[in-house]
Amino acid sequence: MTMAERVVELVRIRQDVLTGVAAATEAQHAKGKLTARERIALLLDEGSFREVEQLRRHRATGFGLETKKPYTDGVITGWGTVEGRTVFVYAHDFRIFGGALGEAHATKIHKIMDMAIAAGAPIVSLNDGAGARIQEGVSALAGYGGIFQRNTKASGVIPQISVMLGPCAGGAAYSPALTDFVFMVRGTSQMFITGPDVVRAVTGEEITQNGLGGADVHAETSGVAHFAYDDEETCISEVRYLISMLPSNNRATPPSVPCADPDDRACDRLLDLVPLDGNRPYDMREVIAEIVDDGEHMEVHERWATSVITTLARLGGQVVGIVASQPQSLAGVLDIHASEKAARFVQLCDAFSIPLVTLVDVPGFLPGVDQEHGGIIRHGAKLLYAYCNATVPRISLILRKAYGGAYIVMDSQSIGADLTYAWPANEIAVMGAEGAANVVFRRQIAQAQDPEATRRQLVKEYKTELMHPYYAAERGLVDDVIDPADTRSVLIASLAMLRTKHAATPARKHGNPPM
Secondary structure: OOHHHHHHHHHHHHHHHHHOOHHHHHHHHHOOOOOHHHHHHHHOOOOOOEEEOOOOOOOOOOOOHHHOOOHHHHEEEEEEEEOOEEEEEEEEOOOOHHHOEOHHHHHHHHHHHHHHHHHOOOEEEEEOOOOEOHHHOHHHHHHHHHHHHHHHHHOOOOOEEEEEOOEEEHHHHHHHHHOOEEEEEOOOOEEEOOOHHHHHHHHOOOOOHHHHHEHHHHHHHHOOOOEEEOOHHHHHHHHHHHHHHOOOOOOOOOOOOOOOOOOOOOOOOHHHHOOOOOOOOOOHHHHHHHHOHHHOEEEEOOOOOOOEEEEEEEEOOEEEEEEEEOOOOHHHOEOHHHHHHHHHHHHHHHHOOOOEEEEEEEOOEOOOHHHHHOOHHHHHHHHHHHHHHOOOOEEEEEEEEEEHHHHHHOOOHHHOOOEEEEOOOOEEEOOOHHHHHHHHOHHHHHHOOOHHHHHHHHHHHHHHHHOOOOHHHHOOOOOEEOOHHHHHHHHHHHHHHHOOOOOOOOOOOOOOOOO
C-alpha cells in the first residue's frame, strides 16, 4: 500500500471508531442517555478535544474476549479546553462492554490522570460503566487500585470532578468519593457498593436502584453527591461553570473576571432581611445573594446538612468560598453532618487558594443523645481543625448571635481569622442570656418572692453587661462593628488587602486530623 492508501485506511478506521455501532448508540439514547462523545462535546469548547489512545485494544483472551476487540476498549480519554483553559477528561463508553473496566481500559485512565497531574490541569471523569470487567478477573481490580492511587496523589493538587451519568457499583464508586466534586443526574445515575439484589439476599430489604443510590439519595441523605440535576445537558453545563470558578492547580490562583457590579454598592436591603429578634428565622441565601457579584453563587451540597451553607461566589470579580449559618434550617445549629460538610469545603478552598468568608449566626451545636453518641465532638473538631489549618485569607462576619463552642469553631479571631467584623445586632456569648441567667443566678431566682420577674430582670442585666453589641469589639475580639449596608464594600476591600497574604507553616509530613 502507498502512504496515501494508508491514510485512507486510517481515516476509515477513525470514522468507524467515532461513529460506533448504530444499534448500541440507539440503545443508549433510548435510555435517555447521551453517548460518551456527545458528553465530551458538551463539556469542552467546540473543536478543542484531542483524543489519546483512540486505537487502543485489550489483549485479554478467554470467555470470547479474543473475538471482541473494539477500539478505545470502552473509554475515551484526552484533553481540551473549557473557556480556553486546559482540562483533561475520560468518559466511559457504555456502548462497549457496558463501559466495564479492563486492563487496557484502566491503563488509558491511568495515563490521562498522570498527564493531568503533570500538566497541572483539572480532570473530569464522565462515569457510565458497569464496574470491573469480570472476564478479566483480578487485572480489572488492579486497574481500579491504580485509579485510586492517582486520585489520592492528585488530591489538593488539581481539581478532580466526577460526573455520574449511569450506574457506578462496587469498587468503581470509590474513585468519585475520592474526588473534589460529584455530580449526578436524576433517574439515570446510581452509586452503591452493593446493588439491590445483594441487599435483598443479605438483609431481605426490597429497594430499587434509585432508592438505594440515586441522585436524590446521595444529594440529600448520604452527602456523597454535591450536585444533582434533571438532565445531562444541564449537569454538564454546570460542570463547566464550576471549572470557571476553580484554579487549574494548587500553584495557580482562581480565575478573576471583570465585574460590572460596583465594589462599593450599598446593600441597604440587608437592614430588613435579618430580623433583630435572634429567634426569628430568615434565609441566609438572600443575604449571600445581596452581597456577592450580581447575586450569583454556586452552592455546594445544597440539599445535605442544610443548617450550614457552603458556596462559591465572586466578590469584586475574585472567587471566594462562603461558609454561612442557615437560620432557616434547625436555627442554624452545627450538627454532625453540617460540621463535616463545612470542614471539607474549608479544606477544598484552602487547597486551591480560594479565600474564605464566614457568615455567622449560630446558636451552638445541636444537643441530643444521638449527636453525642454519633461523635459530635469528633466531627465538630473536623471543622475546627480545617479552619485552624487553613492559610488562605479568612474573614468572618457575625450577623446576629454566636454562642458557645460554635462561635469559636466558625472561624473566630481566636482560631486565626485574619479579620472579624460584626453587625450592630451581634450577640457573642457562652450561651443565650436566658440560659446563662438560669445557671449563674439559679439560687437567686429560686429564693426570690417573684422568681419569674427576678429572672427577667437578671436576664436583662446579663444582656446589658455581657452581651451588648460592642462587648467583643471593646476586647479586641472583633475588628470592627459595621453598618450592614457596607458589608459588600468592606469585604471586597479587606480581601484586596489580604490577597498577598503569606502564612508560614511548620515543617511536617502532614497533620493528623480528627476522623
